[in-house]
Amino acid sequence: MKLKTREQSDVMIVELSGKIMGGPESVQFHDTIKQAIGANRKRVVIDLGEVEWMNSSGIGLLVSAYTTLKNAGCDLKLARTTDKIQSLLVITKLNSVFDSHSSVDGAIQSFN
Amino acid sequence: MNRIVRTEHLNIPSSIDQIEKVDSLVETLAASLGFGHDALADIGICVTELVMNAIVHAHKEDAEIPVDIDILCCDDGLRISVRDYGPGFETNHVPDPTSPERLFDDHGRGILIVKTMMDDVKCTRLDDGMKIEIFKKLNESSK
Ligand SMILES: Nc1ncnc2c1ncn2[C@@H]1O[C@H](COP(=O)(O)OP(=O)(O)O)[C@@H](O)[C@H]1O
Ligand SMILES: [Mg+2]
Numbered sequence: 001m002k003l004k005t006r007e008q009s010d011v012m013i014v015e016l017s018g019k020i021m022g023g024p025e026s027v028q029f030h031d032t033i034k035q036a037i038g039a040n041r042k043r044v045v046i047d048l049g050e051v052e053w054m055n056s057s058g059i060g061l062l063v064s065a066y067t068t069l070k071n072a073g074c075d076l077k078l079a080r081t082t083d084k085i086q087s088l089l090v091i092t093k094l095n096s097v098f099d100s101h102s103s104v105d106g107a108i109q110s111f112n
Numbered sequence: 113m114n115r116i117v118r119t120e121h122l123n124i125p126s127s128i129d130q131i132e133k134v135d136s137l138v139e140t141l142a143a144s145l146g147f148g149h150d151a152l153a154d155i156g157i158c159v160t161e162l163v164m165n166a167i168v169h170a171h172k173e174d175a176e177i178p179v180d181i182d183i184l185c186c187d188d189g190l191r192i193s194v195r196d197y198g199p200g201f202e203t204n205h206v207p208d209p210t211s212p213e214r215l216f217d218d219h220g221r222g223i224l225i226v227k228t229m230m231d232d233v234k235c236t237r238l239d240d241g242m243k244i245e246i247f248k249k250l251n252e253s254s255k
Contacts, residue, residue, distance in 0.1 A: 004220075008127060019156065020167070021157075021160040022160070022164055052153070053156055055157045055222070056161060056221040056222040057164070059221055060217075063217070067129050084153050091224065091229075092210060092224065093215065094215065097215070099214075099234060
C-alpha cells in the first residue's frame with residue numbers, strides 16, 4: 001500500500017494505492033487520520049481509485065477511519081471505490097455505512 | 113481431484129513481512145494457470161487473510177514457528193492449503209462481523225470474506241494446529 005495526502009477546497013484527500021493487505025503500513029494510515037483531526041480538517045475524502053485490492057485489513061482501516069473521524073466531529077467520504085472494494089463492503093454489510101462517490105470532486109461537493 | 117499441473121510449497125517464518133512474498137508467488141502461479149484480473153484479486157485477498165491469521169492468531173508472530181503453504185495448480189482451478197501449529201479454532205463459530213454490535217469493529221471479517229469469495233473452503237482442526245484449504249475454480253467467469 002502507498003499513501004499520499006493532499007488538500008483541495010479545504011478537504012483533506014487521502015490517496016491510497018496498491019494492495020492493502022495489513023502490516024506496518026496501517027500505522028501510517030492511522031497517523032494520517034489523527035493528523036487530519038489534529039489539524040482541524042473537518043472533512044476527509046479517501047480516494048480508493050488506485051487500490052488494486054484490499055483484504056479485511058483494508059476494510060478495518062476504512063471502518064476505523066470512519067469511527068475515529070465521526071467521534072471527532074469530522075466527516076468522511078469515499079471516492080472512486082472500485083467494484084472489488086464495493087463487493088467487500090456488501091459482503092461485510094458496510095455498504096450503507098459509507099458515502100461513496102464516483103469522483104473525488106463529487107465527494108468534495110457532497111459535503112456542502 | 114483433477115489433474116495437477118504444478119505444485120509449490122512455501123515454509124515461512126511467522127513474520128508479517130512475509131505476506132507480500134506469499135501473495136506474489138500465489139498470484140504469479142494463478143495468472144499462469146489462466147485466472148483473470150478479478151479472480152487474481154480474490155485469490156490474493158484470501159491467501160493473505162489465511163496466512164495473516166496463521167502468523168498473528170495461531171503463532172502470535174513468533175518467527176520460530178513456521179507456516180506451511182501448499183499451492184496446487186490443477187486443470188480445474190487453484191487449490192491452496194495454509195497449515196499452522198497454533199491452538200486451532202472453530203471456523204463455524206467465528207462471531208458474525210455483520211451483526212449490529214460488531215459492524216464497526218476494525219477486525220473479524222477475514223473468514224467471512226474467504227468463505228464468500230472462494231468456491232470451496234475446508235477447515236480441519238489437527239492435533240497440533242489448523243489446516244485451511246481453499247479452492248478457486250477456473251472457468252469462463254474467472255479467466
Ligand atoms: N489460524 C488461526 N488460529 C487460531 N485462531 C484463528 C485462526 N484464524 C482465525 N482465528 C480466530 O478467528 C477469528 C476471526 O478471524 P478473521 O475472520 O480472520 O478476523 P480477524 O483476523 O480480523 O480477527 C480471529 O479473531 C481468531 O480468534
Ligand atoms: Mg484475519
